[in-house]
Every structure is written in structure tokens, then in C-alpha cells.
């Protein structure tokens with residue numbers, strides 16, 4: 480469904496990604512893990528059209544989307560939930576959700592999607608008219624994911640959904656992503672620091688170090704990998 484072939488990207492003269500190749504098949508739950516500052520967010524931004532690929536090719540659903548504009552990529556069915564959620568803090572929960580559906584013109588479909596995300600996150604339903612800026616950190620995360628779902632994506636890219644959350648909320652967020660993948664058959668590409676849980680819940684994982692994919696495999700196999708154990712799981 481999504482494939483990167485030898486993708487390089489960066490910021491001006493600063494190259495961050497060096498020939499990154501990876502694949503996410505339809506229905507898969509795939510993750511990208513690695514140390515801080517190695518290019519995980521840059522990789523997601525490059526896929527989503529927010530950073531220009533200087534080399535390589537990105538295909539999605541059989542179409543070359545390399546350096547498409549962001550709205551055009553969203554229209555293809557790719558939704559990117561950024562780390563900070565990019566919420567409109569002066570707007571209500573409902574208004575933020577409606578904006579997430581900006582590519583859809585069918586009002587009925589938009590209402591159905593809103594009902595679906597309210598079922599998924601009942602706390603948001605209770606706060607429909609509350610300003611996004613007054614939500615707690617956990618509720619903002621929920622709203623970010625919910626808004627990402629409002630464009631009815633085929634694939635959801637999620638950057639560090641567990642960051643800054645208390646352990647019980649981290650579990651809730653991971654449970655929600657797992658249920659979206661297993662029950663709703665949503666394809667997910669997840670970037671996470673919480674490597675142990677990520678390896679437990681995802682199908683496959685890529686490890687990125689210094690802008691290059693250095694390891695990949697079934698997540699369950701990587702739990703037993705010596706490099707992963709030493710560098711990411713704190714085991715020796």
C-alpha cells in the first residue's frame with residue numbers, strides 16, 4: 480500500500496534521511512523506532528508531503544505521490560497525526576473534527592465519522608463543545624487521532640502518540656490503535672519511543688539509526704534481537 484524506495488530528504492543543506500526503503504502492506508500495523516533525532520518524524524513528514532524528498536520514490540496505493548502537496552496526499556487516503564496534534568486550540572472539539580474532514584463533501588459521511596470517533600473516544604463526545612486548548616494532554620492526543628480519522632483514511636501515520644501521557648493513558652492509546660487495526664482493518668504506520676510495547680502490538684518494525692534503516696523484521700522476532708535488546712529494551 481505504501482512504499483518508500485531509497486528516499487533521501489532533509490532541511491536545506493542538512494540531509495537527514497539517507498536512502499530509506501520501507502513498505503507497509505494493506506491491513507498491516509508497522510512501526511518505525513529509533514533514537515532521538517535520527518529522522519523518524521522527518522520520514523513521516525516526507526511521506527505526508529511536508530518535507531521534500533531529494534531522492535527516491537514514494538508510492539501509495541499504486542500511485543507515485545513523491546512530493547505531492549499535503550491536501551492531495553490526504554485526498555489519496557493518507558492521514559498524518561503529528562506529535563503535537565496541530566489542533567486549533569481556539570476551536571471546539573467538534574470544529575476540529577469537522578476540519579479533519581475537509582476533503583469530504585458528503586455531510587452524512589462526515590456525521591457518521593464523527594459518531595464513530597465519539598464512540599471510540601467517549602471523553603471527546605462529552606467535550607464536544609469544549610475548546611481544544613482547554614483539553615488535558617490525554618484528551619488532546621485523543622482529539623488528534625480522532626481528527627486524523629475524520630478524513631476516512633486508508634492509512635494512518637501516527638507520530639509518538641504516547642509522548643507525555645501517564646501509563647494508563649498510554650495503554651488506552653495503544654489499545655485504540657490496535658483495535659483500529661484489527662477491528663476496523665485500518666493500516667497503521669506508527670513512530671514510537673515506547674519500543675517494548677510497540678514491538679508487542681505491531682506486526683513488523685523498522686529500526687532507523689542516523690537516517691538509515693539498520694534493522695527490520697517481524698516485531699515479535701525483534702523482541703529477541705540482541706541489538707534491540709541492548710539499545711532499546713535496556714536488556715543485556
Ligand SMILES: Nc1ncnc2c1ncn2[C@@H]1O[C@H](COP(=O)(O)OP(=O)(O)OP(=O)(O)O)[C@@H](O)[C@H]1O
Pocket residue numbers: 490493495513514515516517518519520521522
Ligand atoms: N525544520 C527543521 N529544520 C532543520 N532541521 C530540522 C528541522 N526539523 C528537524 N530537524 C533536524 O532533523 C533531525 C531529525 O529530526 P526528527 O524530528 O526527524 O527526529 P526524530 O527521530 O523524530 O527525533 P525524536 O525522537 O526526538 O522525535 C534532527 O537533528 C532535527 O534537529
Ligand SMILES: [Mg+2]
Pocket residue numbers: 519520521562638639
Ligand atoms: Mg520525532
